[in-house]
Amino acid sequence: MPDPLVSVQRVTRRFGDFTAVEDASLTVDAGEIVGLLGANGAGKTTVIRMMLGLLAPTWGILRLFGEQPSRDTRQRLGYVAQGLGLYDDLTVAENLEFLAKAYDTPVPALPAALEADRGSLVGAIGLGRQRQLAFTAALAHHPELLVLDEPTSGVDPLARARLWDVIHEQAEAGVAVLVTTHYMQEAQQCDRLVMMSRGRTVAAGKEADIIGDTTAVAVHTDRWQDTFAALNAAGMPVTLAGKRVRVANVGAAEVRSALSAADVTATVEDVPATLEEAMTALDRGIRAQA
DSSP states (O other), X not given: OOOOSEEEEEEEEEETTEEEEEEEXXXXXXXXXXXXXXXXXXXXXXXXXXXXXXXXXXXXXXXXXTBOOOHHXXXXXXXXXXXXXXXXXXXXXXXXXXXXHHHTOOOXXXXXXXXXXXXXXXXXXXXXXXXXXXXXXXXXXXOSEEEEESTTTTOOHHHHHHHHHHHHHHHHTTOEEEEEOSOHHHHTTSSEEEEEETTEEEEEESHHHHHXXXXXXXXXXXXXXXXXXXXXXXXXXXXXXXXXXXXXXXXXXXXXXXXXXXXXXXXXXXXXXXXXXXXXXXXXXXXXXX
C-alpha cells in the first residue's frame, strides 16, 4: 500500500498552559474523502493549521507527502479556509490573477456561473458565488491534496450540492480530500470519518463504525415541549427536530421514568441512533471524563 498523503500521528499542540490538540491521529490517502468532525473548539482548525505549516506541533509526528509541512508541501495542496481567503476589495478576476502569480500557474478559467461577475468586487457578490470562487482558486494549480475547512457553510442546499459534486470529481481523479463539516448529510458523503472532541481523536472509521452500539429512544407525544423540558432537566442528551423528541444513548426505561416523574404521558421506543446522536454521546462521554 502506498503511504498516505496526510499522516498525523499522536500530535499535540499547546499554547502555554492550554492544550488545543492532544494525541490526535488521522490519515488521508489519495482519492479518499475524509471528514473531520467535531463541535466548535474540538481542535479541527488547529490540526489543519499544523498541516499547513502555520503552526508546529508541540510534539508528535505530522507528515504531508512523506515530509514535514513546508513551503514546498503547500505548493502541492489546495486550501479553502472558513473565511475563504479571498480579497473583498479585488474583483473576481483580480483574485484569480493574484493567485496565479503566487503559484506561478496560468490564470484559471472562471466557471460559467461566475463569468458575469468577472469585474465585480468579491465583497459585492453572494456567499454561494464566493465559495465557488474559492474552490476555483484552490484547484487552479491542480493540487494533490484538498483541505477544506467548513467549505459549504452558509450556502443554500443547491449550491452545497454543486460544491460536493466538485469534491467527488477531485477524489475520483485521485486527489486526497480532508474536509471539516457540521452538516451530517455531508459527513455521510465521506469515505471515512474522524471525530474530535476537546482536542482528542475519539472515533474513526465509516459511519457505522462511529455509531457502533450507540442506541436512541424516540418519544411520541403531543406534549413535546413538556417532554423536552423534562428530559433536559433530567440531564439527558435530548434533541428536537420539529416536534420529534429523541434521546441518545439512554435506555427506554430511564426515559419513561424521567417522564413519569414529570407527570408527562408519552410513548417511547428504541430506534437506531443517527450519526449526530452517536457524536453527541461520544462528546458527552469525553466531557464527563474531563
